Amino acid sequence: MKSVTHPESHMMSYGYKPELSEGAIKPPVFQTSTFVFKTAEEGKSYFEIAYGIRQKEQDEELGLIYSRINNPNLEILENRLCLWEKAEDCAVFESGMSAISTVLLEFLKPGDLLLYSMPTYGGTDHFITHFLKKVAVEAIGFTPDQSKEEIIELVQSTGKADRLALVYIETPANPTNALVDIEMCKEICSHFEGKRDHIYLAVDNTYMGPIWSNPLQFGADLVLYSATKYIGGHSDLIAGAVLGNAEVMTRVKVLRTFLGNMPSPHTCWLLLRSLETLKVRMEQQARNTKYVADFLAQHPAVSKLYYLGALDPASRAHEIHQRQYTSSGAMIAFEIDGGEEEAFQFLNNLNLIKLAVSLGSTESLAQHPASMTHIGLSQDLKDRIGITEGLVRLSIGVENHEDLIADISYAFSKVQQKVAYI
Ligand SMILES: *Cc1c(COP(=O)(O)O)cnc(C)c1O
Numbered sequence: 001m002k003s004v005t006h007p008e009s010h011m012m013s014y015g016y017k018p019e020l021s022e023g024a025i026k027p028p029v030f031q032t033s034t035f036v037f038k039t040a041e042e043g044k045s046y047f048e049i050a051y052g053i054r055q056k057e058q059d060e061e062l063g064l065i066y067s068r069i070n071n072p073n074l075e076i077l078e079n080r081l082c083l084w085e086k087a088e089d090c091a092v093f094e095s096g097m098s099a100i101s102t103v104l105l106e107f108l109k110p111g112d113l114l115l116y117s118m119p120t121y122g123g124t125d126h127f128i129t130h131f132l133k134k135v136a137v138e139a140i141g142f143t144p145d146q147s148k149e150e151i152i153e154l155v156q157s158t159g160k161a162d163r164l165a166l167v168y169i170e171t172p173a174n175p176t177n178a179l180v181d182i183e184m185c186k187e188i189c190s191h192f193e194g195k196r197d198h199i200y201l202a203v204d205n206t207y208m209g210p211i212w213s214n215p216l217q218f219g220a221d222l223v224l225y226s227a228t229k230y231i232g233g234h235s236d237l238i239a240g241a242v243l244g245n246a247e248v249m250t251r252v253k254v255l256r257t258f259l260g261n262m263p264s265p266h267t268c269w270l271l272l273r274s275l276e277t278l279k280v281r282m283e284q285q286a287r288n289t290k291y292v293a294d295f296l297a298q299h300p301a302v303s304k305l306y307y308l309g310a311l312d313p314a315s316r317a318h319e320i321h322q323r324q325y326t327s328s329g330a331m332i333a334f335e336i337d338g339g340e341e342e343a344f345q346f347l348n349n350l351n352l353i354k355l356a357v358s359l360g361s362t363e364s365l366a367q368h369p370a371s372m373t374h375i376g377l378s379q380d381l382k383d384r385i386g387i388t389e390g391l392v393r394l395s396i397g398v399e400n401h402e403d404l405i406a407d408i409s410y411a412f413s414k415v416q417q418k419v420a421y422i
Helices: 040-050 072-085 096-107 122-134 148-157 182-193 246-259 265-276 278-297 316-324 340-348 379-385 401-413
Strands: 089-093 113-117 138-142 164-170 200-204 222-226 240-244 302-306 331-336 365-367 391-395
Touching: 072 089, 072 240, 072 265, 089 096, 089 246, 096 122, 096 164, 096 200, 096 222, 096 240, 096 246, 113 122, 113 148, 122 138, 122 164, 138 148, 148 182, 164 182, 182 200, 240 246, 265 278, 278 302, 278 331, 278 401, 331 340, 340 391, 340 401
Parallel strands: 113 138, 113 164, 164 200, 200 222
Antiparallel strands: 089 240, 222 240, 302 331, 331 391, 365 391
């Protein structure tokens, strides 16, 4: 199918042969734990590859062994995700956190230094600052407003620059859409590499990928996803994914085999269905978000708006956005005039938009970062990155934008203000 060049055209059939499944147009759920080998020799050769004892020959496919290692639903899903990311290989996981923790465990060892961007997802932050600390991996965080020189100095100040092994970033950062320059991070890796081993760069691309940004093109070695969000897109499953070149992915997949944190065939099957509409969903979500952001920008109750479509053209963030992303995305944060009380009144009066954490789904969601997703952050960090008591985060879905705006407008009208808005 050489003439088919766009991933969205492949999502209904790529990597699946109907003739192997009674002609069924869609892959069945391969609800099986194990697979029958034709011969003992065949079983041996599959195991050699699965355990990393030898590399695959050119054009050799790893045969089906056991559903912790591989399964048709898992493999079709991974092959289709590779198309979106233009990656050599992919490993899917039972959650975004298991994708992230597996990468951190594989690419760090006791005594190593990890450089990471702050804020990062709460679960990732906890894993870094509690679990990795326990196994003697030191971590140092930087914020998106810091320059390359400042970050290099920060690494040097640890006295462990020669042990820097991994740079882990999340961009855009949750909840304020702060951007981290992937190419700058690659330069920081190169700066400390010298003659030493490769320093790996991993990017959590949950907010913008795989449709609006592909970090591998900017020099990342690994791209990570909570597939619970846009990739799954219907708030009905938990999953994760990691993509990269064949060499790094062999390492990730071998560790997954032994941690056993792959998703079930049924979860993979649901994700295959989600991928068929990934692009149309995300594009509609981004269109709706623009309408909602325009409405918020002119509303007197909004004192600050964080939206990638409204960046100051003179800012560094604007330049990074132009280079790294092809859309303004479907996430907004804004500060309501007031504090927690006003934010809660707003949230309690939304009807169509649901009050829940998570993001990237077909339905719009709203939450209060200071008391919900980011409650665990120190006050100092909250202040540095703009998580105030009045901050509200919105994830915009596929509803009609007029209904979304009416819902938001009504909720604002219920906020008891010193000054009336209408
Ligand atoms: C949700 C999320 C995660 C964690 O993913 P789970 O699927 O909930 O385990 C990691 N990173 C980001 C940016 C997320 O939004």
